[in-house]
Amino acid sequence: MKYSGWPEQGELVVGDVDEITDFGVFVDLDEYEDKRGLCHISEVASGWIKNVRDHVREGQTVVAKVLDVDKESQQVDLSIKDVNEHQRKEKIQEWKNSQKADNWMQIAFGEDVADERYSEVANALLAEFESLYDAFESAAIHGDEALEDVDLDEEAIDAIVETARDNVSVPYVNVTGYVDLECPTGDGVDDIKAALQAAEGNGEVPEEVDLEVGYVGSPEYRIKVRAPDYKTAERHLEQAAERAADSIEAAGGAGQYHRERHEEEE
Numbered sequence: 001m002k003y004s005g006w007p008e009q010g011e012l013v014v015g016d017v018d019e020i021t022d023f024g025v026f027v028d029l030d031e032y033e034d035k036r037g038l039c040h041i042s043e044v045a046s047g048w049i050k051n052v053r054d055h056v057r058e059g060q061t062v063v064a065k066v067l068d069v070d071k072e073s074q075q076v077d078l079s080i081k082d083v084n085e086h087q088r089k090e091k092i093q094e095w096k097n098s099q100k101a102d103n104w105m106q107i108a109f110g111e112d113v114a115d116e117r118y119s120e121v122a123n124a125l126l127a128e129f130e131s132l133y134d135a136f137e138s139a140a141i142h143g144d145e146a147l148e149d150v151d152l153d154e155e156a157i158d159a160i161v162e163t164a165r166d167n168v169s170v171p172y173v174n175v176t177g178y179v180d181l182e183c184p185t186g187d188g189v190d191d192i193k194a195a196l197q198a199a200e201g202n203g204e205v206p207e208e209v210d211l212e213v214g215y216v217g218s219p220e221y222r223i224k225v226r227a228p229d230y231k232t233a234e235r236h237l238e239q240a241a242e243r244a245a246d247s248i249e250a251a252g253g254a255g256q257y258h259r260e261r262h263e264e265e266e
Contacts, residue, residue, distance in 0.1 A: 002033040007066045007076060012087060013037070014095040015078075017060045020052050027064060027078060031095065037076035039064055045081050056080070063088040094131075101132035108163040109156075121160075124151045136160065140168035141208045141228045170208075174226050175233040178261055179241040180219045183253030191251035199223060199244035209236050213244075220262060 007013050007029065015027035015037060025044060029035040045055045056062065064078035083091075105118060122132060128150050129135040138146040139161045147157045179199065183191045199213045199221075210226040223240050227233035238257070245255030 003031055004033050006035065006069050006071060007032060009066055009069060011066045012063055012083060012091045013066060013078070014061065014063055014091060017056050017058055017062060020056065020058060022052070025052060025056055025080070027062060029076070030061075031098070035076060037064065037066070037078040039078040039080050043067070043077075043079035043081055061092075063091045097131065097133035101136055104136050104163050104167055105132065107167060108159040121152060121156055125160075127151070136164045136168050137170065140164035140170050143207065170228060172226050172228060173230050173233050174224065175230065175237050176225075177223050177237045177241060177257060177259050178216065179221050179223060179244050180256045180258070180262075181221060181244060181248045181253065182219045182255075183248055183251055185252050187251070188253065191248060191253060194251070195244040195247040195253075195255065196221065198247040199240040201240065201243070205236065209233075211236060211240055213240070216261065 013029050014031055015029045017025055018028045018036065019026040022041070024038055024040040027037045027039060029037055041049055041052055044052055049055065062080055063083050064080045065082040067077040067079050067082075069076050105121065106113065109117060109121065125132055125135040125147075128147075129138065135147075135150075143161050143165075144157060147160065150157065152160075181192050181195050182188075183195075185191065196213050200211060205211050208228055209232065210224075212224045214222045214224070216222045221244070223237055223244075225233045225237045225240070227236060241255075241257035245257060248255045
């Protein structure tokens, strides 16, 4: 959905070049309903401009900075040259994410969802998240837990989580560590098996985390963790190694965690 209001001075906006004249460029603002801006020829590019068409073309998507807004005359003054490449890429990605989130909202609540219902859900999500995209991404990773503080009914939360799980591509990271497990007692083999089961979490590892324990070469075992971010992955890696060490030490053995292999794999 597009904003019904006006952009603010200094804001970066995304728009499509609608018309090119000798004195500048008219831009349809993609994020604002029925709003059009003018980028004067002096604000299209740095330096002297002989032909505006050497710098922009009709239909081109551009990122511009809002220089001034005159609501009485319905005019928005823009600058394309004041936007650097980093800002342009960042704004375009933000805009694309916003479009994706809008599509997910329509999947969750129907293409004919009333504006009031859309706004109700969107405002509730934005009260807890920086953007609708962030809300759906978090719901895809953490499920209902991500939305427990959002002021929405259970039906809406279920719709958001289901849509997120089916449509949001979640970024994941992988980390690997190792734990040495030794147990000189008569039941050492069984004790090590129990320690490895403890490392795997006994079913208590969160749904969004994949944890795998494998044999490398006595006494070394590899722990692989796949999680939504490095902080989470590292935490669960260390906790898995700690569970294994605690288990084997309780049986009279010894356990030691390390990030790198003692010897390189062949």
